Amino acid sequence: MFKCFLSHQWKEMTRSNFWQKSLVINFIIGFLLLIMLSYLVLLGLFIDEILKDIYPDGDTFVIFNSVLLYYLGIDLFVRFFLYSLPVINIESYLHLPVKKSKIINFILLKSSLNIFNVLPLLVFIPFAFKVIVVDYSGNIALSWIIVMLILILNNSFLLHYLKRRFIDKPAIIGIFALIIVATMVLDKFDIIALSDLSSQIFVFLSNNPFYIIIPFLILILVYGINYSYLKSRMTIEDINVKKQKKIDSLSRIKYFDSFGDLGEMILLEIKLIWRNKRSRSIINMSPLFLLYGLLLYPNEDMQELGFLIFVGIFMTGGIMFNYGQYMLSWESNYFDGIIANNIDFQKHFRAKYIMIISTVVISYILTIPYVYFGTKVLIINTATFLFNLGFLSFLLMYFSSSSRKRMDMSKSSAFNYQGLGASNWIMILPFFLLPILIWVPFNLLGIPHWGIGAIGFIGIVSLAFHKSLMKIVVKRFEQKKHLIAEGFRES
Amino acid sequence: MIEVKNLAKAYNGTVVLNIPELKIEKGESFGLVGNNGAGKTTFFRLILDLIKANKGEIYSKGIDVKKTTDWKSYTGSYIDEGFLIDFLTPEEYFDFIASVNNLSKGDVKKFLDQFGDFFNGEILGKKKYIRELSRGNKQKVGIAASLITDPEILVLDEPFASLDPSTQIRLKNLLKQLQQEKNVTMLISSHDLNHVTEVCERIVILDKGNMIHNIKTSSDTLKELESYFAV
Incomplete structure (x- = not known):
């Protein structure tokens, strides 16, 4: 069944109008995309030089880790606006003898395959190879990458849930953004030390791979929340969330x-x-x-x-x-x-x-x-x-x-x-x-x-x-x- | 009123419509039946100059429809949802159609008042955009909009499809009334042999783009059609 879903999605994507342009334009778009992706890889490769410029006597790995909690927060914020929920056309499957759990799992897994989950890895993986492997060890680098992967997926599923819940209430996200900014300011003036906490957490997890079980459990929890949320709303009108519709008053403009x-x-x-x-x-x-x-x-x-x-x-x-x-x-x-x-x-x-x-x-x-x-x-x-x-x-x-x-x-x-x-x-x-x-x-x-x-x-x-x-x-x-x-x- | 000469339309080399000659008199109600792919919609689109013929002409009041747009002022039409501006409310849509035809908003109101029954309270004042309406209700909006200019020629492609039974009957009555009171020339296609024989005086069967039968409607017509389409 999963294979079938996958092939339908693949067909939907490749047969969409988006690709039906001339070959030349598709090629140019692909080329631009490739350039952008390679910039990210370059950033990953040279971020240690940049960090050394700014903090000449800090440990690059520790400094990098200190911003990660903020990164995750900002990532969540950006995703809320840029990421659109994966809409698989469930209408075509709901009436068939397909288990709901399969459809839900597919929707969730599909949501994890999005560009926002791939882009950070393009920076993180080169960084891990160039800095962590050299400064520390291959094992630590591996644990670190696993932690990053789990956290990225975590953000992805968390957002999937939040966006479905709060699509009508962008104010909540605004408050969230304000909290991030406020914490950053407080951190800057050494009133709180979230960045220190951030580096402690990630350095600790990399050194003690056993504790990776904790973020992993959180991931399972978030997935579970998503799953049960979707399960109780598995009807056509609920699944494709839309903002409340209202009619505007443009017609009343008499000008x-x-x-x-x-x-x-x-x-x-x-x-x-x-x-x-x-x-x-x-x-x-x-x-x-x-x-x-x-x-x-x-x-x-x-x-x-x-x-x-x-x-x-x-x-x-x-x-x-x-x-x-x-x-x-x-x-x-x-x-x-x-x-x-x-x-x-x-x-x-x-x-x-x-x-x-x-x-x-x-x-x-x-x-x-x-x-x-x-x-x-x-x-x-x-x-x-x-x-x-x-x-x-x-x-x-x-x-x-x-x-x-x-x-x-x-x-x-x-x-x-x-x-x-x-x-x-x-x-x-x-x-x-x-x-x-x-x-x-x-x-x-x-x-x-x-x-x-x-x-x-x-x-x-x-x-x-x-x-x-x-x-x-x-x-x-x-x-x-x-x-x-x-x-x-x-x- | 409408005259077709040597009309042919082909897509990628396959002929989908071929009408050597056809005349529709003023006030005549002309029904078009045929299975899917018979060329009904293609024919109507050609009449409305929505597509180009490979060969031949269609004259409306003696003027080639692709040469001028004069015929638009006395022709009302509804083919499919592609006619509806889906982000407008029905009221806004009627106002827009009226305004491009130089009718006042008062005219629109008077016109819509007659449609209370036909709309069955589901169209006006609902605070919905057309894209949020059901198929049947969209169809009602389209048909009503085609009549707003009080046309001399009316072109409707499968107007009965997706309407509820009451509205189908109301539409039938409305069309008959337009024939009797205003002598409107009508071109109507339908899959419903019953309705089309009831409304139209003349019925043409299209099959793979060719005119097969050209019947003046009588009491036997329905049987004739049914036996033709029976498999």
């Missing part, structure tokens, strides 16, 4: 009424973004785009003009890119309705354009304070703002008609969610490069500032021609709509 059907279409876009898990994630991500500058502007090495142009495009257009490239895929659920109904495509796209304008203008206004880092920053951001507003926006809308893949808006399984990020940035990379390509020849001629002017100028010119550009966008959409609809219908 858009005065714009007639265009207003109604804009409101539809807003509802689309707000009421679907997948699209809503871009709202959560938006602050990241805007804070990007804080990370880069203070850095002296990052003051290259070409680089600042890139940052400007990213900050004033980041939200637009996320919205723009998916604006049709997000409609895949009801795309037939859009093209069969008496909807004026011109207006349909104008509503989308108004959404784009709003995000770009708001982003621009919010990035104005970066003038603190010099007027250069403001000028470049203004030029890139105009370029986003007038030119890239239309380019995005033009290429949105190339969407062919259906998107399930309700699902945001961790897998989908992350894949979305990576592939999505690769596809829009050319958009970022375009303004820099415009600037490069001016730079080579020794008049880089003219290049920045040119970027802004192109934005203004295309803004002036927005009506004709819109016609081109809509015309392409009308030519492609059958292909798009066909793609969206296949799921």
